[in-house]
Amino acid sequence: MTTRMTDAGPQTPMMSLSWVSLAVVVVIGIFSLLFLWLGFQSFGGENPDQGNLYIVVGTAGLAAIGYMFFRTKAISSQKPPVEKAEVVTILECPSCDLKRVRDFQRGDYVYKSDESCTRCEGTMTITGIHRKAEPKKKR
Amino acid sequence: MYLQVGQLLQNQSDIGMILQTLFSLSFIIYLFYAQRIQAMSMLRAVEGTLRKVKEIRDKGRSVSIEAVKEASEGDYDPTPDVERFLEHFFISPTSLDPAGIVGKMGQLLNVRENTFEAEVRAMAPKASDSEVNNLENLLEASLALNIYYKVIRHFYLLGKKTMNIYVIMQIHMILPMIVREIEAYSRALQAFRDGTPIGDSVGPLVAARLMHGHEWSDVAKEMVAAEVPYNGRTLIVTKAKGPGGSVGKPGDAIENILNSRKGRKKVDAVIMIDAAGKLEGEPAGGIAEGVGAAIGGIGVEKYKIEEAVKEHDIPMYAIAIKQDITHVVAPMVEELYTACDTAVETVKRMIDEKTKEGDTILVAGIGNTVGVGQ
Numbered sequence A: 001m002t003t004r005m006t007d008a009g010p011q012t013p014m015m016s017l018s019w020v021s022l023a024v025v026v027v028i029g030i031f032s033l034l035f036l037w038l039g040f041q042s043f044g045g046e047n048p049d050q051g052n053l054y055i056v057v058g059t060a061g062l063a064a065i066g067y068m069f070f071r072t073k074a075i076s077s078q079k080p081p082v083e084k085a086e087v088v089t090i091l092e093c094p095s096c097d098l099k100r101v102r103d104f105q106r107g108d109y110v111y112k113s114d115e116s117c118t119r120c121e122g123t124m125t126i127t128g129i130h131r132k133a134e135p136k137k138k139r
Numbered sequence B: 001m002y003l004q005v006g007q008l009l010q011n012q013s014d015i016g017m018i019l020q021t022l023f024s025l026s027f028i029i030y031l032f033y034a035q036r037i038q039a040m041s042m043l044r045a046v047e048g049t050l051r052k053v054k055e056i057r058d059k060g061r062s063v064s065i066e067a068v069k070e071a072s073e074g075d076y077d078p079t080p081d082v083e084r085f086l087e088h089f090f091i092s093p094t095s096l097d098p099a100g101i102v103g104k105m106g107q108l109l110n111v112r113e114n115t116f117e118a119e120v121r122a123m124a125p126k127a128s129d130s131e132v133n134n135l136e137n138l139l140e141a142s143l144a145l146n147i148y149y150k151v152i153r154h155f156y157l158l159g160k161k162t163m164n165i166y167v168i169m170q171i172h173m174i175l176p177m178i179v180r181e182i183e184a185y186s187r188a189l190q191a192f193r194d195g196t197p198i199g200d201s202v203g204p205l206v207a208a209r210l211m212h213g214h215e216w217s218d219v220a221k222e223m224v225a226a227e228v229p230y231n232g233r234t235l236i237v238t239k240a241k242g243p244g245g246s247v248g249k250p251g252d253a254i255e256n257i258l259n260s261r262k263g264r265k266k267v268d269a270v271i272m273i274d275a276a277g278k279l280e281g282e283p284a285g286g287i288a289e290g291v292g293a294a295i296g297g298i299g300v301e302k303y304k305i306e307e308a309v310k311e312h313d314i315p316m317y318a319i320a321i322k323q324d325i326t327h328v329v330a331p332m333v334e335e336l337y338t339a340c341d342t343a344v345e346t347v348k349r350m351i352d353e354k355t356k357e358g359d360t361i362l363v364a365g366i367g368n369t370v371g372v373g374q
């Protein structure tokens, strides 16, 4: 996660969970833990009813934090604006069957033939242009 | 130490009471303001998308301006002209009285096309025909991005102004789909600037594979066709004229070809190849066979094809090459590229199965032929 965020650089306006929200999370977390602890204390003590209440409140606080984290993750994992696709050109020589793959150049199109063959006298024909297979993205 | 803290709080149950009240209060607040909180969080998501879309829109505009400038003469600054272009709109004819609406639509689309072409030619006099076509497509992609941006901004500002959850919800609900479309268009910028084949070019690429090496001629505006012998049959293969970005007028081409064969042996079957939207879970590059006119768009060309085929009473078959919305206008991915060779085999098998020797078959590769010659 962290590497992704730095990679995206200025393109992470979605990281609006700022330090304010973080402080809120921390405060709620401390209170929730305190309430849980109090709840367990009261169970052992003379006041089990109040213990129930404490535990409910504490769990609710923790659930709220969990929800907040879940949301932030969903927002920040949005992909950065689309990066450039790498395109390759496939050339074939009809006279000597040489097949060559190179990076796409502007002006290339399928069935253009004005590039001389590197092996024989013939001219090569572009038979294909497609995007390079992208490495599988990690989820 | 820790016992002391516990005792402190336990003994003074007042503090406990206060905290309980606080929590109850927050619960009650949430009871009344839940919708507002939800609206605010949705609005925040829309805002994030809006920022991203603005970035892509601005990129589209700068790419377009740069590309036009490259093809223009002297120190002409195309910025105002491109900006004017990006605000261009199209008013569909009324459907209150739908009779004849296809003709009206077709006529308006022709006017739109001619206007665009004339504007691009005026902006970029140095550009060749294919470059003009590519520039036209590039500007149209930028125009689409501009409209997406403006619509999202409209709903965002309206939602912010009214804080009405239903206004905000309308845009929030379709946001994931819109983002995919916008990302697709942002890839289209690269494809049309450089002139690389896109996902939609699978139809013309299959046609080009069949007709390459045979003499071709123009059959309609930006449409070419070639007669190709195959297995004792004659194929008439047609596609948009490449390598500039164009979808041509396949309706006119098919109509003209069918009509021009009066007196000669009539066409026995029509096979159309087109890109088709895949459902989530289906592989990109999957090939499906069916019946009917495989062509997208507003429906003008589809109408013409169906009319012509009905008039001549010819069976019409379709081959769909499945792809995702994110593939359609982006540079062609390898799966789709290899699918074209499979599709060529499928066409041949279909011809062998459905026609007999001596028959004439019209094969039409439908789609944008950017980066595909013939």
Ligand SMILES: [Zn+2]
Residues within 6 Å of the ligand: A093, A094, A095, A096, A097, A098, A117, A118, A119, A120, A121, A122
């Ligand atoms: Zn060679």
